[in-house]
Amino acid sequence: TVPGASVGLGELPLREDLRGRSPYGAPQLDVPVRLNTNENPVPPPPGLVADIVAAVAEIAATLNRYPDRDAVALRTELARYLASATGVGLAVENLWAANGSNEVLQQILQAFGGPGRTALGFEPSYSMHPIIASGTRTEWLPAPRRADFSLDVEAAVDLLGSRRPDVVFVTSPNNPTGQSIPLSDLRALVSAAPGVVVVDEAYAEFSSRESAVHLIEEFPTRVIVSRTMSKAFAFAGGRLGYLAAAPAVVEALLLVRLPYHLSSLTQAAALAALRHATGTLASVRMLAEERDRVVASLTGLGAAVVPSDANFVLFGPFADRAAAWQSYLDHGVLVRDVGIDGHLRVTIGTPAENDAFLAASKEIVP
């Protein structure tokens, strides 16, 4: 028997506001074709694996010491990467890093949200935004998108004026719908926002839109751009997220971060992964071409596909999306039910995985 198993969640002195909530729960199933969590399907090549092993071996000899609390070497390389990717000159003071961008987002809400404060997001969007808000006791204000999932910027600007949220989340490209937001629209949103605007650019490398880092100099007190190595960098298991903002924003995050939050092992492995950026990012082009192929094939089957410049697509219509999700699973393909009526989301995989998905779709798409 399991000690303590006689007690249920309802019997714990849990915070009232957490009662009845559900944890984040993308199924982790052992299925041949896993296309449900927007990972990069290409594993690290042997050269990168060897570099990570060597870097971690070197650090292993110093594990009696705490890591660099401020991850200066890693932030320096992240600044170099992001500057070259966006054309915006960024320094180490503009960068912050944590264990995945989820932790970055949590630190942002710890510093700029919290009890008595509000965070607004345009739904459907990344399901962790309201969950992190709830964990930090930030009141969540859901705002709508248009029926085609695009963002109505004029309506959004009005809403920011009337609701006056302390934090606004804008996901671009948006998960789970795939569209990104032009810089001019972002500028209008930031101009109207009374607090900070977190532009969640987890999938930015898959899009050709200009990054919101272009707005940091113009709106230093308001723009925070969140990024991750989990997608384009094929480093989801390494857990490395980062942000770019004015140096004062980074100073604010130092007030809430746990000391030594980023282990020496993570820092060393992420630095090794960054040294291989050019090779890894080559997969982004392949995945973008595969995305266009998947979209064309799905459309050919009669599916309605939401335009995407990310590494996933939302498609339908399914009269019974739960049954369709199960049919894909029966074909050995794990896709994602993101809770949107009539729709499922599929991550773009390797060409062979996409072929398996498309073969299943022939039988499942109505």
Ligand code: PMP
């Ligand atoms: N933002 C968005 C929009 C995402 O889709 C994800 C991952 N699904 C994340 C942030 C978090 O990713 P990570 O913590 O792995 O950086």
